[in-house]
Amino acid sequence: MVLGLVVVTIAEGRIKLVALPERAATVIRLDNPRATLIEEERVLTLQTGLNKVDFSWKAVSIDADSIRLRVLEHPDNVTLLNVSYPPNEAALVWEISSDGDYAETVRISYLLSNIDRLITYKAIADKAETFVDLKSYLILRNFSGEDFAKARVLLDYGESFEQGIDHEETKQMLFLKAAKVPITKIWTFDAARLPWDPEQLENQNVGIPVSYRIVNDTDSKLGEFALWGGKARLFQDDGHDSTIFLGEDVTALVPVGEKMELYIGDSRDIVVTQRKMRDTQINKKYNNDRSPKLVLYDTDEIITAKIENFKDSPAVLTMIQHIPGQWDMEKCNLKYEKKDANTLEFEIKLPARTPDGPATTELTIHYHQRNLRPGVNIRPMPTGPQPIIRR
Amino acid sequence: MKNIIFTLLIIVVMAGASQAKVDLVTLPSRDTVQLTIYNSADMTLVRESRALTLKDGKNKLQFSWANTLIDPTSLEMLPKADADKIDIAELTYPPRVRNLGLWNIESGVSGKVPVEITYLTSGLSWRAFYMGTLTENEETMRLQGYVRVTNNSGEDYENAQTRLIVGKVHILDQIAELARRQYPYGRPGQIEPEMESLREELDVAKKVMTRTSLRVINLALTPKPKEIRKEGLSEYFLYTIEGKETIPTGWSKRLLSFDVDEVPVVNLYKYEEERYGTSVVRFLSFKNDKEHELGETPIPGGMLKVYRNAGGEGHLSYTGQSSFKYIPVDEDVELNLGAVANVVVEPKLMDFKTENYKFDRRGNVSGWDEIRTFKVEVKNTRDIDVKVEIKRNFNTTYWKLTRSGDFGEFEEVDKDTVKFTLTLKPRSKRTFEYVLRTYHGTREEDWR
Numbered sequence: 001m002v003l004g005l006v007v008v009t010i011a012e013g014r015i016k017l018v019a020l021p022e023r024a025a026t027v028i029r030l031d032n033p034r035a036t037l038i039e040e041e042r043v044l045t046l047q048t049g050l051n052k053v054d055f056s057w058k059a060v061s062i063d064a065d066s067i068r069l070r071v072l073e074h075p076d077n078v079t080l081l082n083v084s085y086p087p088n089e090a091a092l093v094w095e096i097s098s099d100g101d102y103a104e105t106v107r108i109s110y111l112l113s114n115i116d117r118l119i120t121y122k123a124i125a126d127k128a129e130t131f132v133d134l135k136s137y138l139i140l141r142n143f144s145g146e147d148f149a150k151a152r153v154l155l156d157y158g159e160s161f162e163q164g165i166d167h168e169e170t171k172q173m174l175f176l177k178a179a180k181v182p183i184t185k186i187w188t189f190d191a192a193r194l195p196w197d198p199e200q201l202e203n204q205n206v207g208i209p210v211s212y213r214i215v216n217d218t219d220s221k222l223g224e225f226a227l228w229g230g231k232a233r234l235f236q237d238d239g240h241d242s243t244i245f246l247g248e249d250v251t252a253l254v255p256v257g258e259k260m261e262l263y264i265g266d267s268r269d270i271v272v273t274q275r276k277m278r279d280t281q282i283n284k285k286y287n288n289d290r291s292p293k294l295v296l297y298d299t300d301e302i303i304t305a306k307i308e309n310f311k312d313s314p315a316v317l318t319m320i321q322h323i324p325g326q327w328d329m330e331k332c333n334l335k336y337e338k339k340d341a342n343t344l345e346f347e348i349k350l351p352a353r354t355p356d357g358p359a360t361t362e363l364t365i366h367y368h369q370r371n372l373r374p375g376v377n378i379r380p381m382p383t384g385p386q387p388i389i390r391r
Numbered sequence: 392m393k394n395i396i397f398t399l400l401i402i403v404v405m406a407g408a409s410q411a412k413v414d415l416v417t418l419p420s421r422d423t424v425q426l427t428i429y430n431s432a433d434m435t436l437v438r439e440s441r442a443l444t445l446k447d448g449k450n451k452l453q454f455s456w457a458n459t460l461i462d463p464t465s466l467e468m469l470p471k472a473d474a475d476k477i478d479i480a481e482l483t484y485p486p487r488v489r490n491l492g493l494w495n496i497e498s499g500v501s502g503k504v505p506v507e508i509t510y511l512t513s514g515l516s517w518r519a520f521y522m523g524t525l526t527e528n529e530e531t532m533r534l535q536g537y538v539r540v541t542n543n544s545g546e547d548y549e550n551a552q553t554r555l556i557v558g559k560v561h562i563l564d565q566i567a568e569l570a571r572r573q574y575p576y577g578r579p580g581q582i583e584p585e586m587e588s589l590r591e592e593l594d595v596a597k598k599v600m601t602r603t604s605l606r607v608i609n610l611a612l613t614p615k616p617k618e619i620r621k622e623g624l625s626e627y628f629l630y631t632i633e634g635k636e637t638i639p640t641g642w643s644k645r646l647l648s649f650d651v652d653e654v655p656v657v658n659l660y661k662y663e664e665e666r667y668g669t670s671v672v673r674f675l676s677f678k679n680d681k682e683h684e685l686g687e688t689p690i691p692g693g694m695l696k697v698y699r700n701a702g703g704e705g706h707l708s709y710t711g712q713s714s715f716k717y718i719p720v721d722e723d724v725e726l727n728l729g730a731v732a733n734v735v736v737e738p739k740l741m742d743f744k745t746e747n748y749k750f751d752r753r754g755n756v757s758g759w760d761e762i763r764t765f766k767v768e769v770k771n772t773r774d775i776d777v778k779v780e781i782k783r784n785f786n787t788t789y790w791k792l793t794r795s796g797d798f799g800e801f802e803e804v805d806k807d808t809v810k811f812t813l814t815l816k817p818r819s820k821r822t823f824e825y826v827l828r829t830y831h832g833t834r835e836e837d838w839r
């Protein structure tokens with residue numbers, strides 16, 4: 001770069017160069033993930049009258065409209081009159097009126113591209129998967145074109161800190177450490193996303209997605225601030241003074257009080273076999289044509305799901321079922337929560353496998369879709385992806 | 392080949408001066424190394440212990456990973472002693488230098504400190520495969536499970552404790568791609584990696600590996616096969632190979648995972664026109680449980696080659712091969728060995744009629760029933776007992792079925808599928824019939 005700061009005083013003619021002002025206190029403000037704000041203080045030698053200050057930059061990308069100038073010492077005596085942009089230059093010219101000769105400290109702020117921060121998480125679960133030791137790292141990446149020998153780095157929370165970072169440099173710093181953060185392990189079967197009948201698949205397992213849930217609150221030894229989004233890697237203590245890698249996921253920003261859900265991998269020890277056992281039309285109404293046409297009908301549908309737990313530990317499966325349109329439940333053998341008009345959520349407690357074999361739980365849903373009109377409603381069939389098409 | 396190089400720069404800040412004295416020390420080699428290799432993704436967790444000699448004050452540890460496949464963002468170092476006195480403050484990836492990182496360590500102690508360094512690398516892999524040997528009467532099978540570990544990482548791992556993970560982990564980025572990034576975390580506003588140049592580099596790396604691997608000629612021989620310890624962790628299974636392994640880059644190693652002499656098997660034959668056409672498909676069926684001499688742990692998916700003992704002198708005949716999926720404990724295994732001609736299923740339409748016509752007001756047909764009578768002949772031409780599963784699919788959910796004869800077990804699978812299961816003695820035949828009534832048009836309303 002980089003920043004050329006040239007003070008030109010009008011009274012003295014066309015050009016008067018003043019020694020390039022040194023950069024004083026610099027702040028890198030990373031509280032907005034979309035843009036990084038740089039604030040730097042410089043001393044301008046101003047003379048009485050109109051001063052033109054040239055601010056130009058090279059090999060860096062600055063949003064010219066974001067540049068602001070703030071007079072720190074004599075705000076009542078020094079006035080910024082206007083800003084102009086010279087043609088075909090990465091520069092701007094401030095016209096500053098001063099009522100005296102001052103060595104004035106000003107703060108210049110601007111949005112600088114290609115300098116940002118990332119957040120990553122590393123969590124180690126205990127063997128029983130009841131808590132994690134959570135660490136979060138801040139990664140500063142500077143590809144702006146500018147070297148910052150020393151700057152005060154500000155995030156949206158926590159203490160600011162001194163850090164120098166050169167162009168093309170990346171720095172990784174530990175900035176959050178929380179031991180024994182409680183977790184909940186969740187298995188989820190969504191009938192709209194997973195195949196229904198594993199027997200229809202040739203030599204493929206259907207993995208049930210497994211996630212860890214962490215609540216960002218004080219009970220979890222967190223809850224002081226929102227947890228930024230980033231990549232999380234999860235490990236588990238293996239009981240032999242070592243760990244295994246469980247999986248990784250990306251979390252979005254988690255505000256205080258909200259939950260972070262990290263998908264780690266798939267369980268193949270819980271097997272769901274879902275089948276449609278009945279799907280017929282009932283309560284059919286015809287019009288009065290001489291060849292009567294079907295105009296309105298209901299359906300009579302039965303879905304069964306066999307859930308087998310091959311694990312030697314119990315588990316709670318969240319099962320999500322979808323029924324489109326208008327519907328009534330005729331009979332359902334397990335309790336569910338209606339999450340919205342068309343989504344049913346079951347929390348199914350699965351006992352552990354016994355010496356006799358897997359623990360099997362059966363779900364039967366018998367329902368009616370109501371007031372379907374041929375050709376008017378295209379009835380979306382609540383079936384999962386069917387890898388084998390049968391004619 | 393040793394490509395991961397750690398160098399200790401001991402920087403002692405002189406009192407009152409801004410200059411620092413820099414000592415350069417190359418780290419001693421690994422004391423121990425442990426590899427945890429995944430097979431659902433190209434990924435290995437490496438854990439090594441080394442002894443660092445630290446000085447009181449600021450220390451810098453430099454490491455480089457040129458020509459390796461490690462993910463630099465996964466690097467972590469933890470002191471195993473004096474943990475409260477040693478602060479591993481930050482990790483810097485300096486500008487304009489590739490494949491290099493610097494740890495800044497603040498130490499309150501002086502002397503040797505054991506540290507543990509962990510990272511993820513790509514290039515090591517393992518897979519499971521199986522050999523089955525049927526007895527002549529095909530009642531039992533000797534099942535041998537193997538794992539084959541391959542090292543293409545570019546790094547020789549000597550005397551490593553080797554562990555294998557069975558399970559499907561969720562990963563976002565390929566480790567190999569992370570390893571080849573110009574900047575470990577990429578750069579703002581840029582999508583890493585640049586695939587083309589990457590591929591070239593990978594090819595180069597592969598060539599280098601091939602060349603260097605020729606150096607190694609001998610493999611350590613052990614007097615008896617090593618045991619593999621198996622245990623469950625989270626949704627995964629961890630296989631730990633007894634003792635230590637040395638797998639130079641470019642090499643692979645086959646290890647016996649289990650060997651069970653007499654697994655009782657069922658010779659299962661399936662017939663389903665919509666899935667297999669008009670052929671009967673042979674399956675070998677058993678269960679991953681105690682009754683079948685298995686059931687200790689799940690069986691990882693892999694290819695099984697099946698042989699049959701032929702004659703008394705240990706000769707073999709090759710029966711076929713089948714890949715199978717991961718089998719949890721207590722689950723049934725069905726291995727597809729392909730179409731056969733020695734078990735025959737022949738469904739024949741013996742009679743067809745329609746009835747129960749309904750008419751609308753214009754006198755047109757609005758509803759009717761179709762009645763089909765099928766005769767199914769099942770023949771076992773083999774010298775052994777067989778089990779046969781016959782699935783029949785109907786195109787409608789409005790149907791009724793009556794059956795007669797020797798139909799075995801009957802099951803309604805779903806709204807339009809039924810299944811007949813029969814067991815046949817050697818060289819025998821069974822015949823059964825079923826009558827299928829399907830309801831059409833307005834007759835659907837009279838169903839049930």
